[in-house]
Amino acid sequence: IEEKDIDYWLAILDSLNPEGMPSMRQDMLAKRYSEVELFSGTVIELGREHNLKTPVNEMLYNRIKEMEAEFHQ
DSSP, rough: OOHHHHHHHHHHHHSOOOOOOOOOHHHTTOOOOOOOOIIIIHHHHHHHHHOOOOOHHHHHHHHHHHHHHTTTT
16 A cells, blocks of 8 residues: 555545445434345355454344344334
8 A cells, every 4th residue: 555545545535424324324224124244244254264253243243133133023
């Protein structure tokens, strides 16, 4: 990573709306299914394939799945 790369991404971050929020947060607020399977599910699966532990992803994945289940009872 070069200094110009850092400057590039800092400029992008500075341009974001401070009121904006990630799509998964928007999904939770709207009580919709999220992309947790795509993100954390993939990390967990790859961890298993390569014998790597992914405890934080597993905890977050399980909690989000619990929340989604509550939305759709």
